[in-house]
Amino acid sequence: AVVRKNDCLNAAKACNLNDTCKKYRSAYISPCTSRVSTAEVCNKRKCHKALRQFFDKVPPKHSYGMLFCSCPPNDQTACSERRRQTIVPVCSYEEKQRPNCLELQASCKTNYICRSRLADFFVNCQPESRSLSGCLKENYADCLLAYSGLIGTVMTPNYLRSPKISVSPYCDCSNSGNSKDDCDKFAEFFTENTCLRNAIQAFGNGTDVGMWQPMSPV
Amino acid sequence: GARRGKDLGLGYRSSEEMIFRYCSGPCRKSQTNYDKILYNLANNRKLPPKDTPSQACCRPTAFDDDLSFLDDNLVYHTVRKHSARKCGCV
Numbered sequence: 001a002v003v004r005k006n007d008c009l010n011a012a013k014a015c016n017l018n019d020t021c022k023k024y025r026s027a028y029i030s031p032c033t034s035r036v037s038t039a040e041v042c043n044k045r046k047c048h049k050a051l052r053q054f055f056d057k058v059p060p061k062h063s064y065g066m067l068f069c070s071c072p073p074n075d076q077t078a079c080s081e082r083r084r085q086t087i088v089p090v091c092s093y094e095e096k097q098r099p100n101c102l103e104l105q106a107s108c109k110t111n112y113i114c115r116s117r118l119a120d121f122f123v124n125c126q127p128e129s130r131s132l133s134g135c136l137k138e139n140y141a142d143c144l145l146a147y148s149g150l151i152g153t154v155m156t157p158n159y160l161r162s163p164k165i166s167v168s169p170y171c172d173c174s175n176s177g178n179s180k181d182d183c184d185k186f187a188e189f190f191t192e193n194t195c196l197r198n199a200i201q202a203f204g205n206g207t208d209v210g211m212w213q214p215m216s217p218v
Numbered sequence: 219g220a221r222r223g224k225d226l227g228l229g230y231r232s233s234e235e236m237i238f239r240y241c242s243g244p245c246r247k248s249q250t251n252y253d254k255i256l257y258n259l260a261n262n263r264k265l266p267p268k269d270t271p272s273q274a275c276c277r278p279t280a281f282d283d284d285l286s287f288l289d290d291n292l293v294y295h296t297v298r299k300h301s302a303r304k305c306g307c308v
Contacts (some may be wrong), residue, residue, distance in 0.1 A: 016235060033294045
């Protein structure tokens with residue numbers, strides 16, 4: 001049998017061999033996988049808090065290594081599925097019902113952390129088709145930091161099951177009424193964002209290594 | 219050293235790895251009066267012949283942080299008290 005390389009598996013191995021990464025990884029997986037009642041699969045608030053801590057405390061080399069690992073384009077199982085499972089989506093991402101994206105945005109704006117992190121994301125991952133990087137602010141590290149900052153808020157994004165890299169918070173644009181265009185624009189900032197896609201790919205391919213010096217958490 | 223999930227014998231099928239730290243070594247220098255008395259009684263054959271209480275033994279006195287991993291069926295597991303952090307003759 002041909003053993004294909006699995007960057008997402010390798011990143012998980014590297015994490016568990018590093019004391020800090022192992023500790024904070026387990027510290028979010030525990031609450032994100034512990035059933036609290038017959039009705040709820042987990043305590044979502046605790047899961048989100050522990051996920052924010054993981055991305056605050058663990059050096060990007062390890063945390064991004066798992067979140068932005070690169071998978072072969074036609075892989076839909078071993079690698080991509082593992083990458084999708086990084087944030088324990090059954091607890092941190094999925095809801096009983098998929099809300100409208102503008103409603104979700106409104107609920108994010110009522111929370112101080114979510115509001116500021118969403119604003120960061122819109123500033124730092126702004127696409128610009130005329131720039132070589134695909135980004136208005138040509139700094140992939142800032143875009144990835146802003147994106148990973150959304151994990152653990154109500155805007156928690158995750159990879160969609162799609163052949164190309166596409167991410168979205170858990171919402172859609174059905175029932176948008178007159179705001180359909182606004183909603184689509186908001187949703188596409190996640191799903192069709194060239195700047196974010198290039199930043200993720202550059203990290204995964206290791207083509208942007210110069211920018212990956214240790215940085216202090218914000 | 220690093221160990222693969224499948225090597226642990228806990229029934230998990232996972233390709234992830236972990237560091238397993240264990241305790242080993244002699245504990246002949248008894249640390250408590252209990253151990254000294256036990257040692258002397260055993261040596262002088264003052265104990266019932268079929269009764270041999272354990273001597274001090276090199277064992278974990280503290281464990282590493284919990285370990286979580288994703289198995290080959292994409293299910294998460296968390297194992298506790300799986301690896302030694304501190305050892306002692308207890």
